[in-house]
Amino acid sequence: MLAVDGVSVAFGGVKALDQVSFEVEEGVVCGVIGPNGAGKTTLFDVVSGLRRPVEGRVRVDGRDVTGLPPVRRARAGVRRTFQRTQVFGRLTVEDNVLAALDWHGGGGGLAADLVGLPARRRLERDRRERVAEVLALCGLDGHREAYAAALPVGGRRLVELARALADRPRLLLLDEPTSGLDAAQTARLAEVVRSLETTVLLVEHDMGFVMDVCDRIVVLDLGRVIAAGPPAEIREDPVVRAAYLG
Ligand SMILES: Nc1ncnc2c1ncn2[C@@H]1O[C@H](COP(=O)(O)OP(=O)(O)OP(=O)(O)O)[C@@H](O)[C@H]1O
Ligand SMILES: [Mg+2]
Structure with missing residues (x-):
C-alpha cells in the first residue's frame, strides 16, 4: 500500500531524511519510532505531500505520487493527523x-x-x-x-x-495520536486502530501503545532507518536499544 524509496530531505545542513526506504503492506499497522528530531514528522510530510523530497519516490497502492499535491493524495485515500492538532x-x-x-x-x-x-x-x-x-x-x-x-x-x-x-481512508497517517489523551482515551484509541481495516502508519513515543497496536515497526535515527521488523524483534534489537529504547 505504501512504498517509500530512497527518500531524502535536507534543511540547510541538516539531513532530516537520508535515503529512507521501507514498505507497508495493505491492512498493516506500522509504527514509526525514533528519538526527537529523527525525521518522523518530516517523513509524514513527504508521504502526505506537504514536502517534496530532494530525492526518492513515494508510491501509494502502486501509484507514484511523488509529484502530487496533498489534495490529490487525499483523493487517492491518504489521510493524516498532525503532531500539533489542526482542527x-x-x-x-x-x-x-x-x-x-x-x-x-x-x-x-x-x-x-x-x-x-x-x-x-x-x-x-x-x-x-x-x-x-x-x-x-x-x-x-x-x-x-x-x-x-x-x-x-x-x-x-x-x-x-x-x-x-x-x-x-486507504492509508492513514497518525502523528503522535496518544499525546494529550488520558488512559481511557488511549485504550479506546488502541481499540479503534486495531479495528480498522485500513493501512496505518503511526508515529508514537508511548512504547506500550506502539508494541500493543503495531504489526510492524520502522525505527528512524538521524534521518536513517536503523531497524524494521515486528515489535518483538525491535524490542530486542541491540542497535535500537542503544539509540532509543535504552
Ligand atoms: N521546517 C523545518 N526547518 C528546518 N529544520 C527542520 C524543519 N522541520 C524539521 N526540521 C529538522 O529536521 C529534523 C527532523 O525533524 P522532525 O520534526 O521530522 O523530527 P521528529 O522525528 O518528528 O521529532 P519529534 O519526535 O520531536 O516530533 C530535525 O533536526 C528538525 O530540527
Ligand atoms: Mg515529530
Whole structure:
C-alpha cells in the first residue's frame, strides 16, 4: 500500500531524511519510532505531500505520487493527523467531521439542488449517518455540538482522528495520536486502530501503545532507518536499544 524509496530531505545542513526506504503492506499497522528530531514528522510530510523530497519516490497502492499535491493524495485515500492538532476551532465537532465529507456533496448550485432534491437529501442523510458512526467510534458522541476549540487537547486529537476516518481512508497517517489523551482515551484509541481495516502508519513515543497496536515497526535515527521488523524483534534489537529504547 505504501512504498517509500530512497527518500531524502535536507534543511540547510541538516539531513532530516537520508535515503529512507521501507514498505507497508495493505491492512498493516506500522509504527514509526525514533528519538526527537529523527525525521518522523518530516517523513509524514513527504508521504502526505506537504514536502517534496530532494530525492526518492513515494508510491501509494502502486501509484507514484511523488509529484502530487496533498489534495490529490487525499483523493487517492491518504489521510493524516498532525503532531500539533489542526482542527477547525470555530466549527462544532460534528461540522469538523462533516467537512471531511464535503467534497462528495452536490455542486452545480441552486438549479442542481432543485432538480436533484431527493438524491441530495439522501446524500445528506448518508453523510450525517457516517459522521454519527465515526463520532461514536471515537468516543465523541457526547461532544457533537461543542466547538472544537473548546475541547482539551485529547478531545481535539480525537476530532482529528474522526475527521481522518470519516471518508474511509486507504492509508492513514497518525502523528503522535496518544499525546494529550488520558488512559481511557488511549485504550479506546488502541481499540479503534486495531479495528480498522485500513493501512496505518503511526508515529508514537508511548512504547506500550506502539508494541500493543503495531504489526510492524520502522525505527528512524538521524534521518536513517536503523531497524524494521515486528515489535518483538525491535524490542530486542541491540542497535535500537542503544539509540532509543535504552
Ligand atoms: N521546517 C523545518 N526547518 C528546518 N529544520 C527542520 C524543519 N522541520 C524539521 N526540521 C529538522 O529536521 C529534523 C527532523 O525533524 P522532525 O520534526 O521530522 O523530527 P521528529 O522525528 O518528528 O521529532 P519529534 O519526535 O520531536 O516530533 C530535525 O533536526 C528538525 O530540527
Ligand atoms: Mg515529530
